[in-house]
Amino acid sequence: MSTRQTRTAARLMMSPAVVLLLGWMIIPLSMTIYFSFLRYNLLMPGTEEWAGLMNYRFFLTDPAFFSAMGNTLLLVGGVLTITVLGGIALGLLLDQPFFGQGIVRILVIAPFFVMPTVSALVWKNMFMNPVNGLFAHAAKFLGMQPYDFLAVSPLFSIILIVAWQWLPFSTLILLTALQSLDSEQKEASEMDGAGPVSQFIHIVLPHLSRAITVVILIQTIFLLSVFAEILVTTNGGPGYASTNITYLVYAQSLLQFDVGGGSAGGIVAVILANIVAIFLMRMIGKNLEV
Amino acid sequence: MGSISLKQVSKVFGDTTVIPGLDLQIEEGEFVVFVGPSGCGKSTLLRLIAGLEDVSGGVIEIDGRDATTIAPAKRGLAMVFQSYALYPHMSVRKNIGFPLKMAKMDKAEIDRKVEGAASVLNLTDYLERRPGQLSGGQRQRVAIGRAIVRDPAAFLFDEPLSNLDAALRVNMRLEISELHQQLQTTMIYVTHDQVEAMTMADKIVVLQAGRIEQVGSPLDLYHKPRNRFVAGFIGSPKMNFIEGAEAARHDAAAIGIRPEHLSLSKTEGDWKGTVGVAEHLGSDTFLHLNVDDIGAMTARASGEFDVSHGDRIFLSPRADKIHRFGADGNAIP
Numbered sequence: 001m002s003t004r005q006t007r008t009a010a011r012l013m014m015s016p017a018v019v020l021l022l023g024w025m026i027i028p029l030s031m032t033i034y035f036s037f038l039r040y041n042l043l044m045p046g047t048e049e050w051a052g053l054m055n056y057r058f059f060l061t062d063p064a065f066f067s068a069m070g071n072t073l074l075l076v077g078g079v080l081t082i083t084v085l086g087g088i089a090l091g092l093l094l095d096q097p098f099f100g101q102g103i104v105r106i107l108v109i110a111p112f113f114v115m116p117t118v119s120a121l122v123w124k125n126m127f128m129n130p131v132n133g134l135f136a137h138a139a140k141f142l143g144m145q146p147y148d149f150l151a152v153s154p155l156f157s158i159i160l161i162v163a164w165q166w167l168p169f170s171t172l173i174l175l176t177a178l179q180s181l182d183s184e185q186k187e188a189s190e191m192d193g194a195g196p197v198s199q200f201i202h203i204v205l206p207h208l209s210r211a212i213t214v215v216i217l218i219q220t221i222f223l224l225s226v227f228a229e230i231l232v233t234t235n236g237g238p239g240y241a242s243t244n245i246t247y248l249v250y251a252q253s254l255l256q257f258d259v260g261g262g263s264a265g266g267i268v269a270v271i272l273a274n275i276v277a278i279f280l281m282r283m284i285g286k287n288l289e290v
Numbered sequence: 291m292g293s294i295s296l297k298q299v300s301k302v303f304g305d306t307t308v309i310p311g312l313d314l315q316i317e318e319g320e321f322v323v324f325v326g327p328s329g330c331g332k333s334t335l336l337r338l339i340a341g342l343e344d345v346s347g348g349v350i351e352i353d354g355r356d357a358t359t360i361a362p363a364k365r366g367l368a369m370v371f372q373s374y375a376l377y378p379h380m381s382v383r384k385n386i387g388f389p390l391k392m393a394k395m396d397k398a399e400i401d402r403k404v405e406g407a408a409s410v411l412n413l414t415d416y417l418e419r420r421p422g423q424l425s426g427g428q429r430q431r432v433a434i435g436r437a438i439v440r441d442p443a444a445f446l447f448d449e450p451l452s453n454l455d456a457a458l459r460v461n462m463r464l465e466i467s468e469l470h471q472q473l474q475t476t477m478i479y480v481t482h483d484q485v486e487a488m489t490m491a492d493k494i495v496v497l498q499a500g501r502i503e504q505v506g507s508p509l510d511l512y513h514k515p516r517n518r519f520v521a522g523f524i525g526s527p528k529m530n531f532i533e534g535a536e537a538a539r540h541d542a543a544a545i546g547i548r549p550e551h552l553s554l555s556k557t558e559g560d561w562k563g564t565v566g567v568a569e570h571l572g573s574d575t576f577l578h579l580n581v582d583d584i585g586a587m588t589a590r591a592s593g594e595f596d597v598s599h600g601d602r603i604f605l606s607p608r609a610d611k612i613h614r615f616g617a618d619g620n621a622i623p
Contacts, residue, residue: 187342188375192389192436193363202388206379 029270036263043257055264064240064248065265069272071155072244075162076223076276080216082163087170087215088208094171095178112168116228123161124150124233154234154242161229166222170215177211178204213287217280224273245269292353292443292476293318294339299348301334301500308334309500311348316444316478316493321470324480325487325523326497332480333448335497339478340369340446352443363392368437369446372453374429376421376436382408383417386435393440407435410472427458434469444476451486463490484524488512496520518619521546527576529613530587542614542622549576549590551611556597559604563587565597581605 039051059065094105111119127134128149136146149157181204189203227246230236236243236251243251249269253262294316301309308331316322324332337343339350341362350358357365368389376385383404384391390400408414411431421429430450437445447466451459467490470477481487487494488508496503496511496519504516508524515521521529529546537545553559554577563581575591589605597603614622 182373182375184371184373184375185377187362188369188371188436189377189388189392190342191340191362191367191369192440193392194388198392203377206377209379 032263032266035259036267038260038263040260040263041258051260055260056268059252059261059264059268064243065245065268067240068243068245068248071240071242072224072246072272074155075159075226075244076220078156078159079163079166079223080219082159083166083170083219084212084215086163086167087174088212090167090171091174091178094175108171109168111165112172114165116165116226117232119165120161120229120232123157123164128157150234151238154238158226158229158233158242161233162223162226165229166219170219173211173215174208177208181207209287213284216284220276220280224269224276245272294353294444294476294478295351296335296339297349297351299335299338299350300346301331301338301343302346307500309338312500312502314495314502314505316476319474319476321467321477321479321490321492322495323487323491323493324478324495324497325482325484326503327523328482330497331500332482332497334500336369336446336448336478336480340367341365342369366440366443367446368440368442368444369448370430370433370437370450372449374421374433374450374453376429376432378421381418381420382413382424382432382435385421385432386413386439389436389440403439404435407438410438410469411435426454427462430454430462431465434466438473442475444478447477447479449480449482451481451483466490485526488524494524496523514621515546515613516621518544518546518615518621521613521615521621527588527590531615532584532587534584536584537614540612540614543617544615546613546615547607547611549588551608552587552589552605553608554589554591554595555604555606556601557604559606561605562602563605565599565601565603568597568599579603579605 036055037051037053038048039054040048090108094101094108098104114122125132130136130146130148130151133146135149139146149160185203185207186199189199194202225246226244227250230242230244230247231250234242236247240248245265246269249262249265252265253259296312296314298311298313299309300307300311312335324335326332334343338345341357341360345358348358349356352365352367377388380388386407387400387404390403395403404417405414408417411434413428413431413435416424416428416432421432424432433450450466451462454462463486466477466479470490479486479490491508493505494508494511495505498519504511504520506514511520511524515524518531522531525548527549529548530552531544531546533544537543561581561584563579563584566578566580566586568578569576570593573593575593575595575597577589577591577597579587579589581587587605591597616622
């Protein structure tokens, strides 16, 4: 009796929060779905009319859509590869005792606190600029032709910038995972005859697998929606060379004033993100089970 | 195979000297127990022998061969850790087979050895499980299995039973002793529990502050402790120490008498005391007494001896069981 009452009370108490959260999600989502079926252009206000699936047909048959999808996958995959491998390497290094450990750890984590627009601008103007950038100076010092990163290989440059931002995150998570490895396990494997390499493969890496899974899942969520770095560096160009789906939706709805087409793109992006999520959970979700 | 000798081995961590320099000979096939209060350096000593810590000075010889600078895996020793240190992501089979896999042994041979070890340790039904699905005692046995398959020159145990509950501890104590009888391999066992030391050892090494206080068989240590520390550490409940006039009567700075060597009587005896707390264990009763002119003492009475708080009783020490100690704490023969 008493438990039933507490349960009812708990539901009542929770309902405002649940309703608020649900509304926060449902209203924008249903608005977007609704707009995606309208012919809705900001240049022609008041002429909205039902358009059926036309917006979807246009968006999905647009050649830009396919290159944006490829770019999105390349961006996510590239950044994940760099941050996971680099994070493991940095984590292993920072796990060693050395002089000035505290300061170095703070320095390593610092990039994560720099906002994306700022770090992208710093990279664009101070490092990758073909005239004044540090890389250009280095190349000239070595007698080589400066490389125009953002013009020649824009997607790769953006991958570098985003990876630099996310490396501290993966380093931090993987470092704490490394530190939670029982030292007796390492000693036991040492007694069992495992050298540094087989110790890493057989003991350390399996111990890290859960942390790596967490890093991949969390980063994928955020990397699918990279936007600021593209906006301040390449504006998605040249052509569509560095446009991802997020940026394409932005371009469709706010540069071409086509709210209907943008909304359709947004819904397509939601569906794609869910497909990626399902694949990821299938592939690596079992690592999260106890 | 399996004699170990330590010559002037010392260990220093920064400014702290943990082991100031110690000699010890461990014979082949012996069950040696290092015992001492926490922080006495017994685990450090074991880790030095294992090679997990580098010695600061001195020589460690295994089978007459200088092993001081040899890598842990090459010393031919196997260690069972306090936390068992099983690899959580591997099945029991892979855990036990891991040292063999590292030694690049072929798969059929590994399987044969693992199954052999598993049948010795009653683990055959659990080979495909993960350590997380096993009970404490089973994990302990897996850790021992991982040590057995290597055919080591000696086993090193670092307080292996301290994570088990009391009943299981008694059980595992027997199993390890039984294993020693079967394998006849040298075993070095570290514990702070003197009961484990007394029941399992061929030879007990009592350590305090990195120094060896006494080496000997359990009964040697019990009957002929070399100094007050050993006398007080070995035996349960602890030996009673008496100083002052009573000790001077025996030409010593202090005398010691074990609780079990005091005879109790309600009518006559050498000393008279008041009963404090009485701990009834059934077979025995431990009496905490306040003896006139001497102070607090513990005495063991048979379970039938009927006393209660506040009773006045007489005690007499058995004359041949009195230990005499000089002012420096060493025993006077």
